[in-house]
Amino acid sequence: MSFDRVREKLSILADAAKYDVSCASSGGKRSNSNKGLGNNTGMGICHSYTEDGRCVSLLKILLTNHCIFDCAYCVTRKSNDIKRAAFKIQEVVDLTINFYRRNYIEGLFLSSGIFKNADYTMERLIQVAKKLRLEENFNGYIHLKSIPGASDDLMYEAGLYADRLSVNIEIPTISGLKLLAPDKKHDDFIKPMEKVKNEIIQYKVERKIIKSTPRFAPAGQSTQMIIGATGESDRDIMYSATYYYKKFNMRRVYYSGYVPVLADDRLPSLGTAVPMLRENRLYQTDWLLRFYGFSINELLNDSYKNLELDIDPKLGWALRNLHLFPVDINKAEKRMLARIPGIGMQSVYKIMHARKFRNLDWSHLKAIGIALNKAQYFIICNSKDFYNKDLSPVALKNKIVKNSNSKYRTYFNQQLSLFS
Incomplete structure (x- = not known):
């Protein structure tokens, strides 16, 4: 494979990954050993974002932008006429190591469109992480995006090599998901979340007894919601977020304002992107719920369904x-x-x-x-x-x-x- 072709793939698949904002790495700790490459401290990795949303301290890419699903809100949906590409497993490994050695990155955020089926795609993501850990002795930060519908066995294996796992819930409500992604099932998102939560709890219990217990997703799990694609109120969004925090011990829930990139009667019209300020207010609300002792119904309820944009x-x-x-x-x-x-x-x-x-x-x-x-x-x-x-x-x-x-x-x- 020529260098020019790899560079072309990188351009396509890095650009396709910019819509995923759930790539923060705080909470991971993976000490270097046996003269390995890289080090992930407990302070996490600091990120710098360019104006188009790319993370410049993590290699943030898709394994492929081919997808078997036709989600209306997604730029990589199968019916969209875009340029497609797919990395080989070794290409991602080589890119990660070469970028790290040049001090371009401190870790890897790897997601993917779904080709063939969920398990086939998840297996390939795991292979990348496994090669980095075992063959390259890479101790830097790795965040794998879990594929909805992947088997429990694969989710367990992913947690052995990744610092953080995440399954994007995508649309905050079940009704919104049915409208824009009728091929997907809500249970397919919940199942891997439940598996990761249970394994993290089990790891902590076993770790107290046997110190050599293998590490499992030490930076926890996160998820992301697309905001403004289906008209949910801020109350709906934050009630959903509160549920995922409590039910699955989420480390973070991310809120990504929908950017209209496709013309569809089910979606907001082109040129009507969600204001950045709305995202900011949702994050402020999230912070108040987690660290300031507020309850959700104090901030958002039947009388106050949406946050005010002009005040916090x-x-x-x-x-x-x-x-x-x-x-x-x-x-x-x-x-x-x-x-x-x-x-x-x-x-x-x-x-x-x-x-x-x-x-x-x-x-x-x-x-x-x-x-x-x-x-x-x-x-x-x-x-x-x-x-x-x-x-x-x-x-x-x-x-x-x-x-x-x-x-x-x-x-x-x-x-x-x-x-x-």
Whole structure:
């Protein structure tokens, strides 16, 4: 196979992989041994993304963009007239090793279209990882995209060589999947998730007894949802995400805004991509649910089905619950401190530590690093000033948005001045 042909394949299959955003690697730890190649530390791999979505620290490619399915939302669906290509197993191995040695990458993210059937495709993905581990002694990060419908035996083998496994649920609801991907079954996504979850639990139990127990997907599993292809509300999306976190111990759920690339009556029209800001709000909500003690129905419910784009979800919740404020920064418990707009968890811990030694005032809070442009309207401290002044939720929202916009304009102008 000529170098030019391999380069052509790389161009086609790297471009096809850019729509998959679930390639973060935090949580993996694979120490180098026996003078092997590469090292994956517990801090994970930092990623840098280009504007078209490519990850430049992982070799992020498809094994092939041939596919037996005809999912309406997918650019590689079988009915789409695009240029097709497929890597040989050894070609992916060689590319990974050569790119690593040139310091282009720190690991591999490998996905694939489905050719022949799920097991045949999954076997080929596993062969790549197996060759890297056993023949090349590669200890860098490997993320394999599990193929829906693959057998339990193959999922087990994949977990022995990969740091992370993931099955993209694709569409947040079963009804949406039936509409856009009638050839696929929801159970085919669930089965490999269940297998991976059970094996990880079993590994942890056995590891406590037998230290030499083989590693199994030490960075856990993740999934991805396409947002905006079938009209689900933010409530529908986040209720689904919460289910996958609880049911399958997901390390992460990723939210990928649908980019219309195909004309289809079932899909949004071309040129109507999901705003990047909507993705951002979903990730913020995800963070509040996992680390800030919020429950899903507090943020999204029958009365509030979609997140506001002009303010973050924590501020939105606070404006709907002004009766809980102001909060005394010197007396409030951790749970309530974490619910104050403009205060992150690191600031919560700093406040709890600092107030052991003295009552905190505005200057102390500013020194801690709290975003007072938001927080000042929801807190009281060792000062007579309180900035809410009994404003209505609408008036307070407008004031905060105006102040935030003014702050960002000032920052932007300062940055521009550096180039003057």
